[in-house]
Structure formats: structure tokens, C-alpha cells
Amino acid sequence: MADLQRFHTVSSDHADVNVDERPAGPVDRRATALDATRRLKELLSATADGDRDAFTQLYRATQSRVFGLALRIVRQHAAAEEVTQEVYLHVWKAAGQYDERLASPIGWIMMLAHRRSVDHVRVESRSTTRDFAYGLRDLGRDHDVVAETVRQRAEERAVIDGLQTLTTAQRQTLALAYYGGRTYPEVAEYLGIPLPTVKSRIRNALKRLQTTLP
Structure with a gap:
């Protein structure tokens, strides 16, 4: 979606919920994690209904982890940004397919990020192999x-x-x-x-x- 580029430039510091927060004690940490999960479920549900504000909040709350995972796999900043945008395009289009019985909201999004990142690496690997063989042939x-x-x-x-x-x-x-x-x-x-x-x-x-x- 066209707004992703704008979303990417907004700091996650202003998010309503941040899944990366680390509270002081184990009890607080568990309570905060449950609150974050519940909030992400609400945002996903609203996103499935076409709520752009909810999608923006969801993006702000999770994009740092998605980008971090993509960068660790694809090893290039620009490629990781591309993968991240592809992930959130999919989230925007397929939020209604999320099933809380199978995964937490962040677990589902990170699964999408992992799949997209691995697919990117595979495509790049096949491309370089074909190019190498073609070059040798010529x-x-x-x-x-x-x-x-x-x-x-x-x-x-x-x-x-x-x-x-x-x-x-x-x-x-x-x-x-x-x-x-x-x-x-x-x-x-x-x-x-x-x-x-x-x-x-x-x-x-x-x-x-x-x-x-x-």
C-alpha cells in the first residue's frame, strides 16, 4: 500500500503498544506481554476491517522486529527494507486470515517476515547462479x-x-x-x-x- 513508505519514516516511539518493551519484574513483564498481545489482536482485527489508523499503529509497534529479522537473513539494508514493506503489504491484505489459535499476532507477523526473507535469499541465489552459468556459456x-x-x-x-x-x-x-x-x-x-x-x-x-x- 502506498502509505507504507510514510509509515516507515515514523518512529515507533509513538506507538500505542510496543512489543519490545522490557518491564522491571517477571510479573509486570507477563502482564505487559498479555496486554501487548491483546492490543495487537485488536489492531489486526481492525486492520482486517480496513482501518488505516489501526494498521499504522500495528506497523509502528512491530516494524523494528520485522526489519531486524529481515536484515539478519538477507544481510542488506535495502533488501531488508523491501522485505519489510512486502510483509506489511501482506498483513494489510490478509489480516483477516490471522488465526489466534495458531499463533500470537507478533508470532504470525514474524513468521511472514521469515518466509519473505528466506524467499528473497533463494531468489537471489538462483539468480546469481543462472547469471554465472550464462556468463561462462557466452x-x-x-x-x-x-x-x-x-x-x-x-x-x-x-x-x-x-x-x-x-x-x-x-x-x-x-x-x-x-x-x-x-x-x-x-x-x-x-x-x-x-x-x-x-x-x-x-x-x-x-x-x-x-x-x-x-
């Missing part, structure tokens, strides 16, 4: 000769088969470095992993490909 095509075409097709098949023997992490790292044109430090920053891990993944991936390619 390298060195300077001849339009039948014999050369046959040979290249055999090599392409071998490359694709070889890529399938790598782990998802190895394929993604290799694609970013060799087809994406990134340096090892840039790959490490992009994936949010240590530089030695990047070097190790690529080294092991290349060794594995050497055993599968003709």
Missing part, C-alpha cells in the same frame, strides 16, 4: 562453426553440472566474484561474512569444478 564465442558449437555445448553442460555439485554458498560466492566482477573484499561485504571465508569458499569451489570439468 565466454569465447568467436566462431560459428559446427564443431566448435558442439564442443562448447558439451563444455556448457559440464559447467552447469559442475555448478550443481557446489553448495549454495559456494555458487553464490563464486558468481559474485567471477561473473559479478566484485573483488574478494567486496564479496565479503556484500554477503556480510569474513574475507577468509570468501577466499576459502572460492578456493574449494574451484577445486571442485576442476574435478568435474573435462
Whole structure:
């Protein structure tokens, strides 16, 4: 929904209910959690009826946790923002599908956030793998000769088969470095992993490909 961008810029400090609050004692903490859950149920119910104010309050109260989970999974700020907006678009459209017998309101929303984040990572991984294979297939095509075409097709098949023997992490790292044109430090920053891990993944991936390619 168009208002999400505006909602995203509003601080959650003004929310009517904040699921992240931590009261002093265990009794108070339990009471506050029950109050927060009850309030979120009310907001979800009102959102299902098309109440924009309720949706805004729901967003303010929960978006920091949704964004935090998305960021931990997708590892990129912009991608995490995109996932967060997708989650709340779904919440706006499907609030009426929430079933309190299956999960708490925040549990349901966080489940949506986890699914969207994992889907995003899977799509990105498949995309980089396809791009890498496509790039390798197109390298060195300077001849339009039948014999050369046959040979290249055999090599392409071998490359694709070889890529399938790598782990998802190895394929993604290799694609970013060799087809994406990134340096090892840039790959490490992009994936949010240590530089030695990047070097190790690529080294092991290349060794594995050497055993599968003709």
C-alpha cells in the first residue's frame, strides 16, 4: 500500500503498544506481554476491517522486529527494507486470515517476515547462479562453426553440472566474484561474512569444478 513508505519514516516511539518493551519484574513483564498481545489482536482485527489508523499503529509497534529479522537473513539494508514493506503489504491484505489459535499476532507477523526473507535469499541465489552459468556459456564465442558449437555445448553442460555439485554458498560466492566482477573484499561485504571465508569458499569451489570439468 502506498502509505507504507510514510509509515516507515515514523518512529515507533509513538506507538500505542510496543512489543519490545522490557518491564522491571517477571510479573509486570507477563502482564505487559498479555496486554501487548491483546492490543495487537485488536489492531489486526481492525486492520482486517480496513482501518488505516489501526494498521499504522500495528506497523509502528512491530516494524523494528520485522526489519531486524529481515536484515539478519538477507544481510542488506535495502533488501531488508523491501522485505519489510512486502510483509506489511501482506498483513494489510490478509489480516483477516490471522488465526489466534495458531499463533500470537507478533508470532504470525514474524513468521511472514521469515518466509519473505528466506524467499528473497533463494531468489537471489538462483539468480546469481543462472547469471554465472550464462556468463561462462557466452565466454569465447568467436566462431560459428559446427564443431566448435558442439564442443562448447558439451563444455556448457559440464559447467552447469559442475555448478550443481557446489553448495549454495559456494555458487553464490563464486558468481559474485567471477561473473559479478566484485573483488574478494567486496564479496565479503556484500554477503556480510569474513574475507577468509570468501577466499576459502572460492578456493574449494574451484577445486571442485576442476574435478568435474573435462
